[in-house]
Amino acid sequence: GDSVTQMEGPVTLSEEAFLTINCTYTATGYPSLFWYVQYPGEGLQLLLKATKADDKGSNKGFEATYRKETTSFHLEKGSVQVSDSAVYFCALITNAGNNRKLIWGLGTSLAVNP
Amino acid sequence: NAGVTQTPKFRVLKTGQSMTLLCAQDMNHEYMYWYRQDPGMGLRLIHYSVGEGTTAKGEVPDGYNVSRLKKQNFLLGLESAAPSQTSVYFCASRTRPGGQDTQYFGPGTRLTVL
Numbered sequence: 224g225d226s227v228t229q230m231e232g233p234v235t236l237s238e239e240a241f242l243t244i245n246c247t248y249t250a251t252g253y254p255s256l257f258w259y260v261q262y263p264g265e266g267l268q269l270l271l272k273a274t275k276a277d278d279k280g281s282n283k284g285f286e287a288t289y290r291k292e293t294t295s296f297h298l299e300k301g302s303v304q305v306s307d308s309a310v311y312f313c314a315l316i317t318n319a320g321n322n323r324k325l326i327w328g329l330g331t332s333l334a335v336n337p
Numbered sequence: 338n339a340g341v342t343q344t345p346k347f348r349v350l351k352t353g354q355s356m357t358l359l360c361a362q363d364m365n366h367e368y369m370y371w372y373r374q375d376p377g378m379g380l381r382l383i384h385y386s387v388g389e390g391t392t393a394k395g396e397v398p399d400g401y402n403v404s405r406l407k408k409q410n411f412l413l414g415l416e417s418a419a420p421s422q423t424s425v426y427f428c429a430s431r432t433r434p435g436g437q438d439t440q441y442f443g444p445g446t447r448l449t450v451l
Binding site: 267274329330 | 341370377378380382385395427429438439440441442443444445
């Protein structure tokens with residue numbers, strides 16, 4: 224079945240370091256791909272998304288490119304800040320059927336130290 | 338717009354007690370979801386609804402019931418709470434397929450069952 228695999232955390236970085244969080248997926252058809260972020264004590268919110276191969280989603284300095292050939296959607300940021308400390312979830316939604324549900328990765332916790 | 342709201346924010350129950358969690362959205366979304374979030378297990382779908390008067394089971398429906406009597410509300414019930422239901426519960430909503438696939442999340446309800 225469809226699935227999402229994220230790199231395990233926690234990830235700990237110093238401020239201004241480069242961030243990569245790996246995400247790979249298995250899906251039939253052509254899924255849309257998402258990154259959601261969960262700040263401490265809050266619900267999840269959409270960070271960025273891409274709906275077709277080679278699309279790049281971007282927001283708040285974060286980027287991810289939909290790579291169909293490697294079935295990946297890795298999240299990157301060139302210079303992280305303390306305020307980026309959060310849990311990041313990769314997810315996909317498939318086009319199969321009408322009751323399309325998000326398939327979630329397990330989340331990757333990021334801690335950024337000043 | 339308030340977005341997605343959840344009540345209560347926190348609750349402590351004794352084993353065997355019952356309670357209802359309320360989710361409300363003011364975005365006129367068709368689809369609504371209940372998830373639970375547990376450490377190391379990511380988000381797991383409990384039940385969902387594709388419209389007023391409809392409900393369907395997700396990955397982990399046992400021990401929970403739901404109702405969607407009004408489009409804007411989605412209720413999650415625990416008839417006889419068990420310690421295994423200690424978790425953080427999130428509600429989410431989105432428009433029907435064909436529109437934006439973004440799910441909007443509530444702030445969560447932290448439930449402890451003693």
